[in-house]
Amino acid sequence: MTLTVRAPAKINLHLGVGAPREDGFHPLTSVYQAVGLYDDLTVRDSDGWSVDVTVADWMDRDHVPLAGDNIVDRAAALLAAHHGTAMLGDVHIEKAIPVAGGMAGGSADAAAALVALDRLWEAGTSDDDLLALAAQLGSDVPFALVGGSALGTGRGEIVQPVEDAGTWWWVLVPSPIGLSTPEIYRHFDRLSPEAPSTPPMPEELLAALANGDADALAAALHNDLQPAALDLRPDLARLIEAGEAAGALRGVVTGSGPTCVFLHDSADAARATAGELGAKHDVVLVTNGAVAGAHTVSYV
Structure with missing residues (x-):
């Protein structure tokens, strides 16, 4: 089986930041919008595990974390542990979201990995569980699953879609x-x-x-x-x-x-x-x- 999942960049229309909490995180009130700039993540059946990345020609490949230190590896490990299954698959990421640009490109890749590997492994993860796993990976990952325009609270990981009548x-x-x-x-x-x-x-x-x-x-x-x-x-x-x-x-x-x-x-x-x-x-x-x-x- 081979499948490709596309995940969008995010921008912040509003980012309100509070004083640090006891756990060190800042409480946020954010309004996110997903925009039409994407990373594509393709997964294939494999007897092992691998991740490779290609980037748009205007990006610096050296700024992308290597396999083993990539948020996609962490997403896969978290999903595999959740289901008690082996972490198997060949993953290829095509990046077009700016790296380290405040647009949640890594979070988009993590969300794409959760969706793609859930299908590849036929795990049948519920939407609620996918969102819970996403929140463990980073504050922006749940929004990358939801998309559209949404309100983020907590440290940004609690996401609620909002009405949006515009283009x-x-x-x-x-x-x-x-x-x-x-x-x-x-x-x-x-x-x-x-x-x-x-x-x-x-x-x-x-x-x-x-x-x-x-x-x-x-x-x-x-x-x-x-x-x-x-x-x-x-x-x-x-x-x-x-x-x-x-x-x-x-x-x-x-x-x-x-x-x-x-x-x-x-x-x-x-x-x-x-x-x-x-x-x-x-x-x-x-x-x-x-x-x-x-x-x-x-x-x-």
């Missing part, structure tokens, strides 16, 4: 220089000593999604980690200014960065902004959302 057009500009997520959170703590224990709900943003109102959504985009990211990387502030000057309704850092995303009210507007930003940036991507979560695209 949203985005320009994405990854950075060749990464940002450390732990360092971003440490810097957030330094900059925000009065952070609340529970971040508030983004009611205006949720209403903008439900109404399909691009201008209202642009006004409501928010990321509590952005000041920390811009403080550490002033070049990202200049990029946001350039994108908005080129015609974007709004630009923000997504997640812990360093990818910046720019909202537009049409595909033509997004392409125009991408054309201008492409003069100074090697990689500029145009995509739309919201799209489905991890799903099978071929099965032989």
Whole structure:
């Protein structure tokens, strides 16, 4: 048997961050959106276990964790242990989601692995159990299963789909220089000593999604980690200014960065902004959302 599962990148339309909990995690109130930039994961029957990765030609292969240290290996081990079955299969990942870009590419791969291996092993894992396993792998993995637009709470792993009446057009500009997520959170703590224990709900943003109102959504985009990211990387502030000057309704850092995303009210507007930003940036991507979560695209 051979099957391929496709999983999308995520962007944060809203990321509210609270003060660290006793377990060290920060409570989050996040609104995720899955966008049309994907990693494809293909699994085949095998008497052993292997993982290999190919990347888009604009990515640095050296930034991808090696087999044995890949979140896909951990997902497979967790699913196999859950069912008491052998961890068998040949896995190939084709990456098009920026690596270490704050777009949950690793989480997408983990979600794709859970879905693909569940089918390959004919395990019949329930949706609830898949979500529970996903939450053990990382805060963004459950959303990669769910897709669409969704509200994330807890440390981001408790995911609830939200009403979304729009088709949203985005320009994405990854950075060749990464940002450390732990360092971003440490810097957030330094900059925000009065952070609340529970971040508030983004009611205006949720209403903008439900109404399909691009201008209202642009006004409501928010990321509590952005000041920390811009403080550490002033070049990202200049990029946001350039994108908005080129015609974007709004630009923000997504997640812990360093990818910046720019909202537009049409595909033509997004392409125009991408054309201008492409003069100074090697990689500029145009995509739309919201799209489905991890799903099978071929099965032989």
